[in-house]
Amino acid sequence: MLPMSKPLQAFRSAFLQRSVPRSCKRLLDFGCGTGAFCRSACKHYTTFGYDINHYYQTTWREDASPITYSTKLQDQPYDVVTFFDSLEHVQDPVNLIKFLSSVKVFIVSLPVMEKTAWPSSRHLKPLEHLHYFTFTSIFKLFAKCGYALTTFSEGETILGRQDILTFAFRKWRPATKLQ
Numbered sequence: 001m002l003p004m005s006k007p008l009q010a011f012r013s014a015f016l017q018r019s020v021p022r023s024c025k026r027l028l029d030f031g032c033g034t035g036a037f038c039r040s041a042c043k044h045y046t047t048f049g050y051d052i053n054h055y056y057q058t059t060w061r062e063d064a065s066p067i068t069y070s071t072k073l074q075d076q077p078y079d080v081v082t083f084f085d086s087l088e089h090v091q092d093p094v095n096l097i098k099f100l101s102s103v104k105v106f107i108v109s110l111p112v113m114e115k116t117a118w119p120s121s122r123h124l125k126p127l128e129h130l131h132y133f134t135f136t137s138i139f140k141l142f143a144k145c146g147y148a149l150t151t152f153s154e155g156e157t158i159l160g161r162q163d164i165l166t167f168a169f170r171k172w173r174p175a176t177k178l179q
Contacts, residue, residue, distance in 0.1 A: 004159065005036065007159050008156065008161075009037060009040050011155045011156065011159060011166075012037060012107075012109070012166070013037075013040055013041070015107065015153055015155065015166055015168070016080070016082070016107055017044070018151070019105065019107060019150060019151055020104075020105050020107070020168070021105070023079075024045070024104055025046055025079055026046045026048070026077065026078050026079045026080070027045035027046070027047050027048065027078065027079065027082065028047075028048045028050060028076075028080070028081045028100075029041065029047065029048070029049050029050070029081075029084070030081055030083050030086050030087075031050070031051055031052075031083065031084065031085065031086025032050060032051050032069070033051055033053070034056055034059045035060060035067060035069060037082065038067045038069070039067065041082075042066055042067055046066075047067045047068075048068045048069075048076070049067055049068070049070070050069075050070055050073050050074075051069075051071060052071060053071075054071055056069075057069070057071065073099075075099070076102075077102040078102060078103050079103065079104050079105065080103065080104065080105045080106075080107065081105075081106050082106075082107045082108075083106065083107070083108045083110070084107075084108075085164075087131070088110050088111065088133065090131070093141060094141065097141075097142070103171065104170065104171050105150075105168060105169065105170050106142065106147060106168070107166065107167070108138070108166065108168075108169065109156055109164055109165070109167075110133060110164065110165070111132070111133070111164055112133055112134060112135055112138065112164070112165045113132055113133070113134065113163060135165070138167060142167075142169040146171055147169035147170060147172065148169065148172045149167060149169055150170045151168045152165055152166060152168070153165065
């Protein structure tokens with residue numbers, strides 16, 4: 001396990017527990033990779049992992065934990081969706097969030113860059129990151145989809161992940177029409 005893995009999983013688990021109502025039981029980890037977060041979250045949630053990368057399927061098959069993994073996004077009634085280092089890779093985040101309409105809480109960790117820092121940012125990866133977010137733009141994206149920011153943390157930055165912020169967004173109204 002990488003040196004950052006344990007403290008990062010501990011931070012994400014604690015943030016999730018603080019940010020999500022106890023009534024939420026079904027969690028989807030979007031972009032779950034090898035499923036490390038899914039395995040830690042399955043203690044508290046019925047856990048589903050989704051990743052577009054077929055490479056991870058071998059790891060999933062070897063995993064004996066009670067987690068449903070898939071390379072096809074299922075239309076299920078999830079209560080919580082986590083986007084850990086994945087939302088910036090999604091082609092159409094608005095439609096994805098609207099597709100996941102049953103979700104009560106989104107937990108999102110991603111690089112947050114102010115436009116003045118873009119030319120020198122280590123997160124500027126045009127072939128990999130399809131979207132770049134500022135604090136304001138991530139807030140507006142979720143507000144447009146009917147979610148309000150409830151809390152955020154610099155915990156990942158404090159752990160050494162430069163400019164990574166973690167947010168919790170809670171459903172508060174129906175999504176607005178796109179213009």
